[in-house]
Amino acid sequence: MAPLSWRFDNRYARLPDALFAYAKPARARDPRLVVFNETLACSLGLDPDLSDRAQLAALLSGNTLPEGAQPIAQAYAGHQFGHFAMLGDGRALLLGEHLCPDGQRVDVQFKGSGPTPFSRRGDGRAALGPMLREHLISEAMHALGIPTTRSLAVVATGEAVLRENILDGAVLTRIAASHLRVGTFEYVAARNDPSLLDALIAFTIDRHYPACREAERPALALLEAVIERQAFLIAEWMRVGFIHGVMNTDNMSLCGETIDYGPCAFLDVYDPATAFSSIDRGRRYAFGNQPQIAQWNLARLAEALMPAIDADGDRALDLAQHAIERFGDLFARYHLDVMRRKLGLDDDTRADDDQADDAPLIEQLLDWMQSRKADYTQSFRMLGEGLIPAERLATDTTLSDWHTRWQARLNRSKRSAAETSAAMNANNPIYIARNHQVEAALEAATGPVLDIVPFEKLLTVLRTPYAAQPECEAYAAPPPPGGRPYQTFCGT
Numbered sequence: 001m002a003p004l005s006w007r008f009d010n011r012y013a014r015l016p017d018a019l020f021a022y023a024k025p026a027r028a029r030d031p032r033l034v035v036f037n038e039t040l041a042c043s044l045g046l047d048p049d050l051s052d053r054a055q056l057a058a059l060l061s062g063n064t065l066p067e068g069a070q071p072i073a074q075a076y077a078g079h080q081f082g083h084f085a086m087l088g089d090g091r092a093l094l095l096g097e098h099l100c101p102d103g104q105r106v107d108v109q110f111k112g113s114g115p116t117p118f119s120r121r122g123d124g125r126a127a128l129g130p131m132l133r134e135h136l137i138s139e140a141m142h143a144l145g146i147p148t149t150r151s152l153a154v155v156a157t158g159e160a161v162l163r164e165n166i167l168d169g170a171v172l173t174r175i176a177a178s179h180l181r182v183g184t185f186e187y188v189a190a191r192n193d194p195s196l197l198d199a200l201i202a203f204t205i206d207r208h209y210p211a212c213r214e215a216e217r218p219a220l221a222l223l224e225a226v227i228e229r230q231a232f233l234i235a236e237w238m239r240v241g242f243i244h245g246v247m248n249t250d251n252m253s254l255c256g257e258t259i260d261y262g263p264c265a266f267l268d269v270y271d272p273a274t275a276f277s278s279i280d281r282g283r284r285y286a287f288g289n290q291p292q293i294a295q296w297n298l299a300r301l302a303e304a305l306m307p308a309i310d311a312d313g314d315r316a317l318d319l320a321q322h323a324i325e326r327f328g329d330l331f332a333r334y335h336l337d338v339m340r341r342k343l344g345l346d347d348d349t350r351a352d353d354d355q356a357d358d359a360p361l362i363e364q365l366l367d368w369m370q371s372r373k374a375d376y377t378q379s380f381r382m383l384g385e386g387l388i389p390a391e392r393l394a395t396d397t398t399l400s401d402w403h404t405r406w407q408a409r410l411n412r413s414k415r416s417a418a419e420t421s422a423a424m425n426a427n428n429p430i431y432i433a434r435n436h437q438v439e440a441a442l443e444a445a446t447g448p449v450l451d452i453v454p455f456e457k458l459l460t461v462l463r464t465p466y467a468a469q470p471e472c473e474a475y476a477a478p479p480p481p482g483g484r485p486y487q488t489f490c491g492t
Ligand code: AMP
Pocket: 087, 088, 089, 090, 091, 092, 118, 119, 120, 121, 122, 123, 124, 125, 126, 246, 250, 251, 260, 262, 490, 491, 492
């Protein structure tokens, strides 16, 4: 019996072959299982057998291919920092589509499994640190309740990977609703092949948006549906202070999952201009820019879909533009909803004035946080727990004025104080993947004396982000003062 019971049915590989290239995982010299997500394996119906870790490592490095797998590299293009490029999986392989017991279909992808026809000058490899980082942060996002790709395992390959230093190589097994991206459509648009575009539209609709099939204009309905899910997703990122860091169009998934954890990180001090990525010098992908960038990316999707929206170019442009313009309102609605939940402001109050006043109330709090360099996560949680120190309120009139108005608004709601607090706490995490904690855990896990324990401990804490865990105060704390500004690097 194989240690993982995959059930593959590879529909993407049956699409026209312009959309992918066959490739095989590189042989790993000495694969070693570093982390394995048993809960996820069980929920996928894999019946994991952990008794033979060597066999598991062979499977999850690509040394042994499971029955039914058909490894391919997917073709795509993308706008990277605003510039168009033909890309494709340069260091990833889609192993196949697995059918879960509940009928759900998921992509199983190796990341870091060696060169593909799309690798160009890259080596197709990934280093252990960045793969552990993706594992940790994607699982943390899942626990926060945010749509995301998952990580099933990270295997160290025993191969050296040359970056600025020599690093341990690794393969991450990524589970996603799919790997269809805005860039997949940009790739098809660049090839100017109407039948390929139709095939990809039909595939995407079947996979993620079956209701669009019945629409008068399925391509337009698809665009609108993707816009809606992205507006929701970005609002959810902003709820927890998540900065994706590299929102290129090839890193925007059509099904509305967070994908491609490279230079991402969580805010500590609230400042919408925060950008951690070392290569994002213009702060294109800063925290507060994420909605505008999402809309820009969606406009690239709209352009790619236009030939299928209407044969008349002017009409297609009109319809596409109208759909893109709606993103602003959609996002504003989701964002208001998210921030209301963070502040315990119910929306069933009968007073229309309260509804209208909520947006400025939220704005004023954010302005206060920015001016006081307050920690985003901690501030909201303290508000929900009623833990703002009395002396703070006594000495900061901006805060106390705001607090009085907030309390008055809460008093007009039908909820009890306990209900408000519970509602807030369900939306304001105690534990996020704090940059200094992530670094410490990765350093231990990739250092000369490999110690995975701090990583596993952090992962465990992040799996229950909304509930206080005993003796875990340190994981909730902002970074110690006086440290250098945090920087992230692309996981290449
Ligand atoms: P990313 O920044 O991870 O979204 O990757 C952007 C593009 O670069 C994708 O086409 C990747 O497949 C490719 N790429 C990233 N790292 C490597 C690598 N080490 N070898 C080959 N291709 C890579």
